[in-house]
Amino acid sequence: FYRRLLSFESAEFVYDATVAFCRKFVGRGSRTVDQMVQAARSGKQNIAEASQASATSKKTEVRLTGVARASLQELLEDYHDFLRHNKMELWAKTDPRVKAIRDLARSLQRSYEDYRALVESGTAEVAANTVVCLIHQTCFLLDRQIRRLEKDFLEEGGFSEKLYRARRQKRGDEAQRGL
Numbered sequence: 329f330y331r332r333l334l335s336f337e338s339a340e341f342v343y344d345a346t347v348a349f350c351r352k353f354v355g356r357g358s359r360t361v362d363q364m365v366q367a368a369r370s371g372k373q374n375i376a377e378a379s380q381a382s383a384t385s386k387k388t389e390v391r392l393t394g395v396a397r398a399s400l401q402e403l404l405e406d407y408h409d410f411l412r413h414n415k416m417e418l419w420a421k422t423d424p425r426v427k428a429i430r431d432l433a434r435s436l437q438r439s440y441e442d443y444r445a446l447v448e449s450g451t452a453e454v455a456a457n458t459v460v461c462l463i464h465q466t467c468f469l470l471d472r473q474i475r476r477l478e479k480d481f482l483e484e485g486g487f488s489e490k491l492y493r494a495r496r497q498k499r500g501d502e503a504q505r506g507l
Contacts, residue, residue: 330379335396335469337438339372342400342466344440345447345459353452354410364406370399371466386481393477397470404463407456416453418460425454429461 330336346368350361378392411418419426432442446458 330376333375333379333473335393335466335473336372336375336379338433338462338466338469339368339375339396339400341440341443342403342459342462343368343372345443345455345462346403348444348448349455349459352448353455360406360410364403367399367403367406371396371403374399375470386477386485390474390477390481393470393474397467397474400463400467400470404460404467407460407463411453411456414452416456419457425457426461429458430465433465 343365346364350364354361354364374392374396378389378396381388381392408418410416429443429446432438435442443458443462447455450458
């Protein structure tokens with residue numbers, strides 16, 4: 329199920345782009361590479377794990393989705409640091425290049441291929457800003473997902489509460505039938 333989530337798809341693009349970015353632009357053997365790749369991986373993996381936990385624990389699903397969001401925020405800071413330390417521009421939200429990257433997300437058949445040339449063939453500044461845009465998009469999706477999960481939890485309760493209601497309903501039905 330999680331593979332159909334837009335947040336997972338977007339986080340997977342962030343992970344693939346980060347691996348490619350680090351290979352091309354960050355020194356091999358650098359702790360930064362390990363941290364960036366791990367943060368990107370954690371974002372993706374926690375979305376998958378949260379989705380799998382949803383059947384038995386809404387609380388765990390919300391928590392793990394939040395962990396995914398936090399991992400991507402950490403990664404975003406690494407990209408900001410990279411741009412600053414290398415005296416490169418962090419593109420403003422209103423920059424036409426940012427709009428062009430954001431427009432790629434509107435495709436119904438979106439894939440990492442839509443971003444590959446920007447990340448793997450562009451300059452370090454273009455690549456970093458492309459991933460920054462992808463991270464912002466993913467975090468936006470995760471924020472919406474978290475709000476929805478919290479709303480559903482408040483309205484419907486968690487797994488234990490649903491079991492309790494079902495058990496009470498069954499006992500009530502049995503009592504009415506005289507069992």
